[in-house]
Amino acid sequence: MQSYVSKARGGRVVQTPFLEPDQQDELRRLAKAEGLQLEFFGGLPMAERQVAVLFPPEVPRVSDPTKVAVLRFEGDVEALEDRLRGVLEPGLLGNLEEAQEAFLLVTLPRGLKALQEAGFAVREAAPEEVPKSRERTRSVVVPSLRVDAVGSKGFGVSRNYFAQGVRAGKVRIAGRTVSAKDEVKEGDTLVAEGLGVLRVKKMLGQTKRGNVKLEVEVQR
Known part of the structure; x- marks a missing residue:
């Protein structure tokens, strides 16, 4: 976590891979100590795994880098997560949730591209397919x-x-x-x-x- 803070301290906007909740807690602590701005993006409401974006106070806002995809797979969520970890680079797998007749997967643009190239039945979700309510x-x-x-x-x-x-x-x-x-x-x-x-x-x-x-x- 310290390496991300060090880069942002120099005035850069720094994006992390997907972080687990305990890593998010640690990054919050470090960013606060350095006076850095910090936003988390999980793609889905109450997402457990989230991408963090660190930025200096003079930067007004940052954009959401995540992508929510609709993925069809014959099997349960645990089997699918195993398959995804075999294809995606570490840090590209966000939350994975069951949806009607499919799964919702949060990843980054290069993760979505990697899954498509690997032959997964996956596409970017339409706005109306992404839950918004908390x-x-x-x-x-x-x-x-x-x-x-x-x-x-x-x-x-x-x-x-x-x-x-x-x-x-x-x-x-x-x-x-x-x-x-x-x-x-x-x-x-x-x-x-x-x-x-x-x-x-x-x-x-x-x-x-x-x-x-x-x-x-x-x-x-």
Whole structure:
């Protein structure tokens, strides 16, 4: 992260690859210490993986470099992600979500080109195909039903960041303050101060790798 900050410190606009939430937290800390402007772009509302753009205060604005693609694939989200990681350079894979009869994939322009050249049934999404609302129902895959695992994935923040909020007493289910190790169940509504509300609508079962697939409704 420090290398991106060093480049931006010299007056340049610097774009990162897709970062995981814990990397985003670290970059926020470094950018703030250096007095740099910082914007994140994930392509989809509440995206977990995001591209960061660092820029000096005198630059008024920066553009969104991400592309949202519609991709058809016979298989589940975990199998598709494995295939994509075999084709895309590290840092070109953003969020991947199931959509109606297809998947929505966030990448960068060269990532979209690489997938097309590799023979994937993929195209750039039309504006009306890209969700805009921060109130969404979607499926997520989590390693467990623990509050910190479900909350961080649902809100698109790092697990460490969400766990800090839990420890501070800012996360509740049915009015009761919860711990990170507590588990959610179908029908639970999780309220996180500063983030929003997450409702577990349906348990969709386990994936082949033993992870848990949930349908959640998130309001931010």
